[in-house]
Amino acid sequence: MVNTEVVGGAPDEPRSQVSHAELQRHTSRSSLWVLISGIVYDVTSLLDSHPGGTGPILKYAGKDAT
Numbered sequence: 001m002v003n004t005e006v007v008g009g010a011p012d013e014p015r016s017q018v019s020h021a022e023l024q025r026h027t028s029r030s031s032l033w034v035l036i037s038g039i040v041y042d043v044t045s046l047l048d049s050h051p052g053g054t055g056p057i058l059k060y061a062g063k064d065a066t
């Protein structure tokens with residue numbers, strides 16, 4: 001599978017909540033999180049291997065990419 005890691009918001013991990021402020025702190029190439037359908041993913045290591053290029057991932061860094 002792809003190199004992503006769930007950071008928070010997964011239904012089976014009710015205590016791992018991530019605030020929007022925290023999400024918005026991870027917008028760089030060295031730490032890049034996105035929110036998809038209520039779950040926060042660390043996509044830092046996906047960046048350079050994304051078939052659609054780095055642009056789209058960086059565009060949604062720290063945001064809701066649902």
Ligand code: HEM
Nearest residue numbers: 002004034036041043046050051052053056057058060065
């Ligand atoms: C944070 C997660 C992701 C975001 C925000 C994202 C966003 C995007 C966007 C906006 C495009 C369109 C680019 C364009 O039209 O120029 C795209 C294309 C694409 N993405 Fe993603 N993507 C993500 C993850 C993934 C993953 C995990 C895969 C598969 C391993 C993937 C595979 C692709 C492919 C195959 C394309 C089409 C490339 C092409 O047409 O040449 N993406 N992505």
